[in-house]
Amino acid sequence: MLAFQGDTAAARARAEEALSLVDPLESRSVHVYARRALGAASAVEGAYEAAYDQLRRCFTADGAPVHYHASYPALADLAAAAVRCGRREDAGEIVERAARVLADDASPRLRALIGRARGLLAGAGPDTGDAESAGDAGDAEAHFRAALADPVLEYWPFERAQTLLDLAERLRRRRRVAEARGPLAEALETFRRLGARPWVERAGSESRAAGLDVTDPAPDALAELSPQQRQIIGLAARGLTNREIGERLFLSPRTVGSHLYRSFPKLGVTARSQLRDLLEGRP
Incomplete structure (x- = not known):
């Protein structure tokens, strides 16, 4: 992750x-x-x-x-x-x-x-x-579409978004730009929701090449935190203690507490009890 x-x-x-x-x-x-x-x-x-x-x-x-x-x-x-x-x-x-x-x-x-x-x-x-032949391109597209056809990938959103991006990249390179835009938009939204920044950048670059408006959403307070700090904040908002968070993330309770201490000012909160309200309604 x-x-x-x-x-x-x-x-x-x-x-x-x-x-x-x-x-x-x-x-x-x-x-x-x-x-x-x-x-x-x-x-x-x-x-x-x-x-x-x-x-x-x-x-x-x-x-x-x-x-x-x-x-x-x-x-x-x-x-x-x-x-x-x-x-x-x-x-x-x-x-x-x-x-x-x-x-x-x-x-x-x-x-x-x-x-x-x-x-x-x-x-x-x-x-x-x-170089890529038309046959190769057709085979690739068929494989990607078959992978996306099973709704089970909805339970694995990151993997689904990766496949959508692969399909879109192939379509755009075959000059089927209009067809690529739907998969690109869905992939980019998923990567953003999951906080997968390198993949957001890749999907955003591909989307711009396909003529999509990929204006970044307004940054929020959580964007200033590291991925590990976001994990800790999310678990703390669910009511887990520092020890419980540490056991899940293989950190000491003291390290967890240090991350929380440094994160609170960036989030504009002063107490652990405020975290639930801060995160409520986020994807």
Whole structure:
């Protein structure tokens, strides 16, 4: 979450700390989640080769998942990094292996992620400079639309917004600008609602290129806080104590209290009891 919200330093620190505390052979799920976080942080920074290397570690040398449940959700991000660093063939083999192994047992969410991964790998991705045939473009669009067709992605709004953006980028590059605007608007609204700043910037840039008015909404007090501070404020508004917040975020109660102390003046509040009213009605 921290990486997708733009706090790559905090994401990397948490992930590296997790890796230092576990044996990757005994705590495979922790190992995979940490690699996914490091991959996301590198991708946000535009270091796609590094991102691919981290995400590739979620799978064995022959493409099997390191952890059955934790590895497969990395498929789409692996494909996204691959098309930007020339690792399309390797990623494609992993994606297709997963599709064969999972077959009809794949959950709707995993089917959608495999569809997005296939769409990304079907032709030239954005910013690659590669040529793309009409057939490749058609295949990519079909995969993206299939991934979006299942309403299950409504429960995974960030992943749905990523796929919408991928589809829109492909449509705009095929000069189908009018068709791209709907997916772009929905993706941008979702990224804004989730506080995914790097993705807001990417979707905003694509939207401007498609002729959409993407005037930023008026900033609010929460925008001045770091992603971690926003998490803490949200939990405190729900009535959790500093100790309870610390247990959820792997922080000491003292650190939680320090973040609250620094956040209150920025929010214009003086007491914890005011946080609920401050956040009421926000998405």
